[in-house]
Amino acid sequence: MHDILLLLRRLRSLCIKELLIIFKDPANRLVLIVPVVIQSFIFGYAATYDLNYVPYVVCDQSRSTLSRDLVARLDGSQKFSRQATLESTAEAEEWIYDGRALLAVQIGSDFADRILSGRNANVQIILDGRNSTTASIAQGYVSQIVEAWNSGLGHKSPVTIDVRAWFNPQLETRWNIMPGMLASLSIIQIMLLAALSVAREREQGTFDQMLVTPLSPWEILIGKAIPPVVVGLAQAALVLLVCLFWFDIPFAGSYVDLFVALGVFTLSCAGLGLCVSAISLNMQQALVYCFVTLLPMVLLSGLATPVSSMPEAMQIATYANPLRFALVCVRSVYLEGGTLSDIAPNFIPMLAVAAVTLPLAGWLFRNRLS
Amino acid sequence: MTTERTNAAGQPVHSLTDRTSLVVSAHDAGKIFREKKTSVTALCSLSLDVPAGSMTAFVGPDGAGKTTFLRMICGLLAPTSGTLLVLGLNVADHAAEIQSRISYMPQRFGLYEDLSVMENMNLYADLHGIPGPARKERFARLLDMTDLARFTARPAGKLSGGMKQKLALACTLVRSPELLLLDEPSVGVDPLSRRELWAIITKMVQEEHLSVIVSTAYMDEAERCDNVVVMHEGSILAQGSPEELRKLTQGLCHATSVPVGMKARHLQAWLLDQPSLIMDAVPEGSHVRFVLPPEHGRNGIPQELISPCSGNIHLKVEDCTGVTPRLEDSFMFLLRHRQASAESSGAEEKILSPSQDTTIPDALPDVKTAPFSPRTEDGQQNSKEAVIEVRDLVRKFGSFTAVASTSFSVYRGEVFGLLGPNGAGKTTTFRMLCGLLPATSGYLRVAGENLRTAAAQARTRVGYVSQKFSLYGNLSVLENLHFFGGVYGIGPFALRRRIREVLEEFDLTGHEHDISGAMPGGFKQRLSMAVGMLHKPEILFLDEPTSGIDPLARRVFWRRITTLSDEGTTIIITTHFMEEAEYCDRMLIQDAGQVLALGTPDDVRRQGGSAPTMEEAFIHIVESSRAARAAAKEGA
Amino acid sequence: MNGFLRRLGALTVKELRQISRDPSSIMIGLVLPIILILIFGYGLSLDVKNVPMAVVMEHDTPLVRDLLSGLNGSAYFSPRHASSMHEAEELLRKREVDAILRTGSDFDSRFMKGDAKVQLILHGVDSTTATLIGQYTSALLSLRVQTNLDRQGLSADSGKGTGSAVVQSRMWFNEAADSTWYLVPGLIVIIMTLVGAFLTALIMAREWERGTLEALFVSPVGRTEILLSKIIPYFLLGMAGLLLCLAAARWLFAVPLRGSLTIFLLSSSLYLVVSLGMGLAISSVTRSQFLSCQIALVVSFLPAVILSGFLFDLRSVPLAARIVGNILPATYYMEMLKTLFLAGNNPVILLRDAAALLVYAVLFMGVAIRFTRKNLD
Structure with a gap:
């Protein structure tokens, strides 16, 4: 009993000290809060594959009622914005080439004749493929509009597709990215804090002072892991607030489940960070190693591009990436209303990472010194 | 070369000196650092002339403004008031030209640790544009003087502290500057390397007629200079030749032999505890040297010391002899005098009492101890209980043997010194004792346990104060104490009480909320001690605690150590100030991992060819062992 | 210098x-x-490839098979059959498939009447993928419908009535997207x-x-x-x-x-x-x-x-x-x-x-x- 009391007392002092070191410096405080908030706004607005502004040019050689009607349909949609009406295809090509228009619509001179004579008429579109994803989406929009126009002519296809999307009815990228930010933004700070915490103490000589106290390596490890986890969870909460109250993304699951998942996730990140910290000799190395591990983790997490479209080998490699599973958990809880039992299988890889990295870091603390 | 003298009281005697023959000429130069809200006066209207071709030493306690002034001279800081001429040029306008004509070795010299010795030297030679043949000749000379020729390919980061300083000096001296500035060049350097370092400087001055300005905490170094400037809190307290300054304490310095059965440090402590009668006391050889205040000292030893009204210690007139003053005596005299006048300007006319004024960082504070009643040596002999036992301790790094088969014991309540040149293996021994480094082989017990493998709880029995300040610099004094108290498992109420005690004991009351990293060095050192003592350890490990600290602060430090040891704390200490070995009960001298000497200061002095000072004894012992080893190598 | x-x-x-x-x-x-x-x-990669998709045919007819055959041949999708909507929804919920394509039991008769419906349910969490799946599916389907109508002689492009506009797109700079x-x-x-x-x-x-x-x-x-x-x-x-x-x-x-x-x-x-x-x-x-x-x-x-x-x-x-x-x-x-x-x-x-x-x-x-x-x- 007495031992446990002593243990708790030591841990308490250690955690208080770690948090004080992080928060005492006003520059540090700023660095921990401001960028996260700014980034969640910027990402919320900018990280979107949704295309709602398509600058385009028209080269209507048909100059018929029909062609004008078709173009009017394009203009009528919220997304298309006509930049110019041109005489020749060559001119249109120039607009694309200079990046002033994302697509050019070219309607041949026989367009009306062909339609009226009951034949099919081509509508040529030229897309700027420099960003092929955007171009594909724009192409889809045009097809939809032309399809609708066709049915207006009485060519109703015998089959209509009734599309419904679960969990994200408007298929907004923001709904996908922002919950992902809960985990992705905090992992950066957790890793940096954890990685710097030991490296800094080592560089400043305070680590020796700590090693001669009755703290065991385990206690140091726990003391070093808790503050980054707390900071990470606090940052996640900050991003959550932005998601909920600024971007109005509806929350489908339970907050408890969300934070349980984030807790497991942050623990594994802290383990990774502490390992990096224990390996590096100074702060500079810690920062660099941290960065070198962070970048692939974020890229291969499924944050911006789905894991399922990665090659098989890479998909297997991502099992070591806690962020991948954290994203699955967060999105599941946030958007799909997943419960703990739904997301529990994702905990296994994350816990496995924590179970490897934390003891490794603990061992490295004591044995790297000499 | 005529050197312009100044009167000892302080102000420069302005004569018809040609301005250009002055390498530095400051007139009311001041420097105020402005932070957001506060402004700190680092230098207040300083006036000083440094003649060309001379060696000038800046001495003074921590925070006196030595480094600031040196940085101003080399144009790294601009004076906020007054004028400062260097080599006849105004620093504010001609920084670039001055910088290309002078050389400066900062306290923390920026050696590139991943570059080799040769690469570092070549870099500076290239920067200064030393042409090929001249460089070859110069390098050969520098490498010879610094004894680094064997290590030219070694990365600078892998050199010992002394070698690093020598390399830094070599880099600074790749060409002959018109003015050489050295900021505490010998901090953390062992006596041997220190002697070599000064041999280089002296040789350069003689051969190239360099003008040198050096700041130092070692009074013997200042004594080698032509001109000494004593600084205190940003102003000049006194300046003059060492001789002139020594005259201040002419006839006031005495030495007494230590009565049988008494320790020198106890006698010294008792003397220091009579602040109205004694300006300074320090153990030396088998004597204690002391300085009397002028108002008493002119008439010989005051009666109060010979027959005190209480206590069982007193001086015998027949034991005392007058000695010639040293610079350190005068330095102590000046600082104490300053301290006293700072106080007397307050209210009552009280001369040289222990300071209550905590704004003077290095004032002798009230050391909270009961009046002296030392146990006799016999009493301690009886209770000889080894708290540290080391037998055949070995530590190897790869094929390099850092500590070879070392054995010694330390008894309860002892003050045990661990001495040796840089790289001798004492830090390695120290770290093994503290459990920071595993031993390769051998038997090691501290308080009955091996701290490396024992339960963490065993570490509550030792305290550790490391060489450089290693507490959390951005936490306040109180936060640091709370943290360490907490990890030592002291309960909240007990901790609060204990913190109050140590704050008072180490004279930190009133500074609880100061940010520890921003405090002057003396405060940091006291805080480190406070942390080390917070949990009342049985054994206290101190790694070069007095490195770079001025004599006044060192007196205070050792006065505390004396008290702690009398309270039964065992103290293991490393130091580069050999005179401090006089405070130790016993000591160990190591070199190249081997034990060279082990015994009381008297034993060691005897072994060192009955040298009068510990420093000479130390150098003698180390050099003769090195010579023996070299001979053995040649024989084989 | x-x-x-x-x-x-x-x-x-x-x-x-x-x-x-x-x-x-x-x-x-x-x-x-x-x-x-x-x-x-x-x-x-943001390209849609081999998207797992559950196909629920409530009434398995040659016509339905024909219309959906486009999915099998496509590199975009790897369709699998689900026996019931319930099973398909379970698969979607577990994220084993990214979309469900469902044809009703009366598809054939309604197709003849010209108002057949195909239901496409997307897992909207990966919204970009979902958008692309929606577009590709409808493109593939309308292509099959067109050929089917052609075969039956019901095509628009037969000189009778009015024709329809057909989008022909060229992706510049990155032809293969x-x-x-x-x-x-x-x-x-x-x-x-x-x-x-x-x-x-x-x-x-x-x-x-x-x-x-x-x-x-x-x-x-x-x-x-x-x-x-x-x-x-x-x-x-x-x-x-x-x-x-x-x-x-x-x-x-x-x-x-x-x-x-x-x-x-x-x-x-x-x-x-x-x-x-x-x-x-x-x-x-x-x-x-x-x-x-x-x-x-x-x-x-x-x-x-x-x-x-x-x-x-x-x-x-x-x-x-x-x-x-x-x-x-x-x-x-x-x-x-x-x-x-x-x-x-x-x-x-x-x-x-x-x-x-x-x-x-x-x-x-x-x-x-x-x-x-x-x-x-």
């Missing part, structure tokens, strides 16, 4: 030696680019930003922190030399990374370089100078490694990924974010690279962007020189 070159040479050699001995510089300069090349080239083609140029921007801003900020801050600059300051070395001696080695390191990426783009991923190689190298040098200047400016203002790293991350790296138009099209972004994007030098370099790689030498774009980068280069270098004064005040 002679002295200037000699000192600069000495400092540069020193810096190169340090780079070669410091594992972390090599890590950022060479190892990280290789990792990123592999990830970007092989790992990241392969996302690697635009990710790789983006990667170059990221690597250049990393070496330039991030690494240089760290290295310079280290010199401030370790006090090595104090000794250098009191020597004939000028601040221009100090800064140039940082710029030259890291410029070389950045260029090495660039060539690595270029080689990978050319031979590993077969991304064409349609513009001129000279212009490509020139514009990359220009951007490298900009990002080096940014790194030096950041470190000379903060003089601390931790802060430099954080600031470099926030102001240079993250925006280079998010706001430069690398992944996300800046056109659809709200005005404020677009303005932030347009402030960033990375945006201009990104545009130049995409044009050079995929479109060719377009003087309008190249000149405009080069002018913008030049302004930034002057600005950042100015700040760096301004704050690297030879004093410690």
Whole structure:
């Protein structure tokens, strides 16, 4: 009993000290809060594959009622914005080439004749493929509009597709990215804090002072892991607030489940960070190693591009990436209303990472010194 | 070369000196650092002339403004008031030209640790544009003087502290500057390397007629200079030749032999505890040297010391002899005098009492101890209980043997010194004792346990104060104490009480909320001690605690150590100030991992060819062992 | 001048030696680019391929099979049959499939009447994939319907009544709509930003922190030399990374370089100078490694990924974010690279962007020189 009391007392002092070191410096405080908030706004607005502004040019050689009607349909949609009406295809090509228009619509001179004579008429579109994803989406929009126009002519296809999307009815990228930010933004700070915490103490000589106290390596490890986890969870909460109250993304699951998942996730990140910290000799190395591990983790997490479209080998490699599973958990809880039992299988890889990295870091603390 | 003298009281005697023959000429130069809200006066209207071709030493306690002034001279800081001429040029306008004509070795010299010795030297030679043949000749000379020729390919980061300083000096001296500035060049350097370092400087001055300005905490170094400037809190307290300054304490310095059965440090402590009668006391050889205040000292030893009204210690007139003053005596005299006048300007006319004024960082504070009643040596002999036992301790790094088969014991309540040149293996021994480094082989017990493998709880029995300040610099004094108290498992109420005690004991009351990293060095050192003592350890490990600290602060430090040891704390200490070995009960001298000497200061002095000072004894012992080893190598 | 070159040479050699001995510089300069090349080239893809899809045919008829046969042949989908809607929904919920395609039991009869319905349920969490799945499915389906109608002689294109408009699209610059083609140029921007801003900020801050600059300051070395001696080695390191990426783009991923190689190298040098200047400016203002790293991350790296138009099209972004994007030098370099790689030498774009980068280069270098004064005040 007495031992446990002593243990708790030591841990308490250690955690208080770690948090004080992080928060005492006003520059540090700023660095921990401001960028996260700014980034969640910027990402919320900018990280979107949704295309709602398509600058385009028209080269209507048909100059018929029909062609004008078709173009009017394009203009009528919220997304298309006509930049110019041109005489020749060559001119249109120039607009694309200079990046002033994302697509050019070219309607041949026989367009009306062909339609009226009951034949099919081509509508040529030229897309700027420099960003092929955007171009594909724009192409889809045009097809939809032309399809609708066709049915207006009485060519109703015998089959209509009734599309419904679960969990994200408007298929907004923001709904996908922002919950992902809960985990992705905090992992950066957790890793940096954890990685710097030991490296800094080592560089400043305070680590020796700590090693001669009755703290065991385990206690140091726990003391070093808790503050980054707390900071990470606090940052996640900050991003959550932005998601909920600024971007109005509806929350489908339970907050408890969300934070349980984030807790497991942050623990594994802290383990990774502490390992990096224990390996590096100074702060500079810690920062660099941290960065070198962070970048692939974020890229291969499924944050911006789905894991399922990665090659098989890479998909297997991502099992070591806690962020991948954290994203699955967060999105599941946030958007799909997943419960703990739904997301529990994702905990296994994350816990496995924590179970490897934390003891490794603990061992490295004591044995790297000499 | 005529050197312009100044009167000892302080102000420069302005004569018809040609301005250009002055390498530095400051007139009311001041420097105020402005932070957001506060402004700190680092230098207040300083006036000083440094003649060309001379060696000038800046001495003074921590925070006196030595480094600031040196940085101003080399144009790294601009004076906020007054004028400062260097080599006849105004620093504010001609920084670039001055910088290309002078050389400066900062306290923390920026050696590139991943570059080799040769690469570092070549870099500076290239920067200064030393042409090929001249460089070859110069390098050969520098490498010879610094004894680094064997290590030219070694990365600078892998050199010992002394070698690093020598390399830094070599880099600074790749060409002959018109003015050489050295900021505490010998901090953390062992006596041997220190002697070599000064041999280089002296040789350069003689051969190239360099003008040198050096700041130092070692009074013997200042004594080698032509001109000494004593600084205190940003102003000049006194300046003059060492001789002139020594005259201040002419006839006031005495030495007494230590009565049988008494320790020198106890006698010294008792003397220091009579602040109205004694300006300074320090153990030396088998004597204690002391300085009397002028108002008493002119008439010989005051009666109060010979027959005190209480206590069982007193001086015998027949034991005392007058000695010639040293610079350190005068330095102590000046600082104490300053301290006293700072106080007397307050209210009552009280001369040289222990300071209550905590704004003077290095004032002798009230050391909270009961009046002296030392146990006799016999009493301690009886209770000889080894708290540290080391037998055949070995530590190897790869094929390099850092500590070879070392054995010694330390008894309860002892003050045990661990001495040796840089790289001798004492830090390695120290770290093994503290459990920071595993031993390769051998038997090691501290308080009955091996701290490396024992339960963490065993570490509550030792305290550790490391060489450089290693507490959390951005936490306040109180936060640091709370943290360490907490990890030592002291309960909240007990901790609060204990913190109050140590704050008072180490004279930190009133500074609880100061940010520890921003405090002057003396405060940091006291805080480190406070942390080390917070949990009342049985054994206290101190790694070069007095490195770079001025004599006044060192007196205070050792006065505390004396008290702690009398309270039964065992103290293991490393130091580069050999005179401090006089405070130790016993000591160990190591070199190249081997034990060279082990015994009381008297034993060691005897072994060192009955040298009068510990420093000479130390150098003698180390050099003769090195010579023996070299001979053995040649024989084989 | 002679002295200037000699000192600069000495400092540069020193810096190169340090780079070669410091594992972390090599890590950022060479190892990280290789990792990123592999990830970007092989790992990241926004292309829809082999999407698992549950197909529920409540009434299995030849017509339905015929219409849905397009799915089987397509590289986009890997359909699997589900016996009931319940089972399919379970699969979707478990994310074993990304979409459900369902045809009703009365599909055939309604098809004859012309109002048959196909239900497509998408898992909307990966919204981009979902959007593309929706588009591809409807395109495939209408193609099959068209052929089916043709076979039955019911096609519109038969000279009777009115015809219909058919979209014929050409994707310029990236005919196969392969996302690697635009990710790789983006990667170059990221690597250049990393070496330039991030690494240089760290290295310079280290010199401030370790006090090595104090000794250098009191020597004939000028601040221009100090800064140039940082710029030259890291410029070389950045260029090495660039060539690595270029080689990978050319031979590993077969991304064409349609513009001129000279212009490509020139514009990359220009951007490298900009990002080096940014790194030096950041470190000379903060003089601390931790802060430099954080600031470099926030102001240079993250925006280079998010706001430069690398992944996300800046056109659809709200005005404020677009303005932030347009402030960033990375945006201009990104545009130049995409044009050079995929479109060719377009003087309008190249000149405009080069002018913008030049302004930034002057600005950042100015700040760096301004704050690297030879004093410690």
